[in-house]
Amino acid sequence: xxxxxxxxxxxxxxxxxxxxxxxxxxxxxxxxxxxxxxxxxxxxxxxxxxxxxxxxxxxxxxxxxxxxxxxxxxxxxxxxxxxxxxxxxxxxxxxxxxxxxxxxxxxxxxxxxxxxxxxxxxxxxxxxxxxxxxxxxxxxxxxxxxxxxxxxxxxxxxxxxxxxxxxxxxxxxxxxxxxxxxxxxxxxxxxxxxxxxxxxxxxx
Numbered sequence: 314x315x316x317x318x319x320x321x322x323x324x325x326x327x328x329x330x331x332x333x334x335x336x337x338x339x340x341x342x343x344x345x346x347x348x349x350x351x352x353x354x355x356x357x358x359x360x361x362x363x364x365x366x367x368x369x370x371x372x373x374x375x376x377x378x379x380x381x382x383x384x385x386x387x388x389x390x391x392x393x394x395x396x397x398x399x400x401x402x403x404x405x406x407x408x409x410x411x412x413x414x415x416x417x418x419x420x421x422x423x424x425x426x427x428x429x430x431x432x433x434x435x436x437x438x439x440x441x442x443x444x445x446x447x448x449x450x451x452x453x454x455x456x457x458x459x460x461x462x463x464x465x466x467x468x469x470x471x472x473x474x475x476x477x478x479x480x481x482x483x484x485x486x487x488x489x490x491x492x493x494x495x496x497x498x499x500x501x502x503x504x505x506x507x508x509x510x511x512x513x514x515x516x517x
Contacts, residue, residue: 339365340372344386353383353432353439384442387429397457406462406513410481410505413454414498433490451482459513472513481509 343364347356358379362372376382403409432439456478462468484504488494 336365336367336371337375340367340375340382341386344382348383348386348429353379353429353436356383358382380436380439380442383429383432383439384446387443387447397454397461400458402461404465406458406465406467407505407510409458409462410509411502413458414501448482448486451485452478455479455481462513468513469515477509477512480512481505484508 340361343361344356347360347364351360356379358372358376359369361382362369365372372382376385400409400412403412429439429443433443434440456474459468459472459474459478463472463474481504485496488496488500
């Protein structure tokens, strides 16, 4: 199985995982804490189980590998929208995008990303799964939000939704992974108002 196929398999299996499961939340929180404290190499699934107060079998039943669990912990923190169903229709694209807060900074974000980025650079499996979760899932969400805005009549007729959908996730991935900078509220607002909306709205 190729790394891309493995990533697709992870995404497919994750789609059926209940996001409001308290056990999952406790395990992911423990993984985030340990990743921030020890980095990817120093974090183990057994340590996560102990920190979360869960049995090892419970952890391994939900995540087959440390790679899967790590990427889930980083990209799917509590309250982070995963699909358009997680976001109510606000009536305007700008308000929808503001509600998403792509890449919103969390208190331990810097330490967690630092703990993961070396593994992303050095481990093809981690990089593939991270890309599938962090980038592709956000492109899908962005595409769905743009389509919803199109159906409301907000967008210009000539907008390439597939192209525009990749802009915000790409900007955020670059800022986090390449530049090593925070994605804070100011960055999100400027990106929405100065980049995304001018690309799709008739601003005459």
